[in-house]
Amino acid sequence: MPKPRVPRPTAKRLSLYLRELEAQQDRGQPTSSSKQLGTALGLTDAQVRKDLAIFGQFGHPGIGYKIPELIAQLRKILGTDRSWNAAIVGAGNIGRALMPYARFRRKGFEIVAVFDSDPAVIGSVIAGHKVRPMSDLPQLVRERNILIGIIAVPAAAAQQVADALIKAGVKGILNFAPIRLEVDHHVSVDSVDFLLSLEQLAFQVSLGLAGSLDERDGE
Amino acid sequence: MPKPRVPRPTAKRLSLYLRELEAQQDRGQPTSSSKQLGTALGLTDAQVRKDLAIFGQFGHPGIGYKIPELIAQLRKILGTDRSWNAAIVGAGNIGRALMPYARFRRKGFEIVAVFDSDPAVIGSVIAGHKVRPMSDLPQLVRERNILIGIIAVPAAAAQQVADALIKAGVKGILNFAPIRLEVDHHVSVDSVDFLLSLEQLAFQVSLGLAGSLDERDGE
DNA sequence: CGTTGTGAAATGATTCACAGCT
């Protein structure tokens, strides 16, 4: 299994397949078909098969996909068959909402450090996490093998936080600040921007009930 | 200006253009060019021009785009030239983080109601918002002309909350639950799913420094 | 000049449709 070219939309769907398969497994299902996965996720069966076939031949003609087998494969592909240590930078509203989010750990992401620049919160403990000063960041990121940084600071500070994280060795950044981060090409950035999402909603809604935008779900 | 077909990727970029233009205006810039907008956002100039040309001829050859003019146009197109009343359902971690988010109002979104099903929080006031029981939802959505609902409840409850919101008259839903919502085609849904984003990050990072995924920014 | 708007070409993603396996 060398390195297949992965279309970006496919990459996003991989996580969705995994999620749906886990749900089906919880319901006691032993196998699933591309048809079944597709209808659950609003996709065509052909789409599902194309996506999965990129990585190998996981399916069994006449049967479908064996759920435990495919789950294991997807976890390996997505890198969630191991655990990832992450740091949250910014103990404001968003950072605080993220800390107690138990599902993180259940999915293999462990928050092992929290940083903030505000002396008023440094030293306090939130949801079991001690808030540390930014000056501790380089050392802790290295010591605790943190590869993922979560930026939950105001837009004005986001770029310099990103720079600090990258310099310390972080390889992936989840960015909640409404700003485009400029990063080296060997670092991955994924942004969560709910203001943008709200605006998309306003746009689609104001296009009116008979929208001229595609009629497919805006998932 | 009838109803142009708007490619979905274009719709997302429209908000980005508006944001960048506002930043440039704050810096005192009177005009901007497709080249300048493009480099600021990691896009080609041709892309920017194509996107904007869908809605009319806003540019001035040799000059570029007059910033105040284009901002006004984009606001009108996106529907953010007016104010939108929104309701938050779910006063848990995420809901609570959203309530004090001042930027919402600044961008034309006003949280005018908050609902939860937990008797322990109903009646309490969070960030100036009184938490109301779900039974108040239908009436309040109508009375306060709420067109946008923000779902911040656990996945298991999300679909029924969506149904309740839509029945009450909401036309757009911002969904924070990690689940696909089944909605009528006249309702728009946009999802914010940071577990998904984290997994994308893990995927890209584990593909290794020399990723086989596109080398462009993972914005 | 510099910059727009836009057909034409190139690239990318999805769907079709069917041979082949169980």
Place this chain on the structure above:
DNA sequence: AGCTGTGAATCATTTCACAACG
């Protein structure tokens, strides 16, 4: 019969390249 994997066809989006404009 039911279902996968996949080449070919279709559809969508981006980039190119250039005439026209101020």
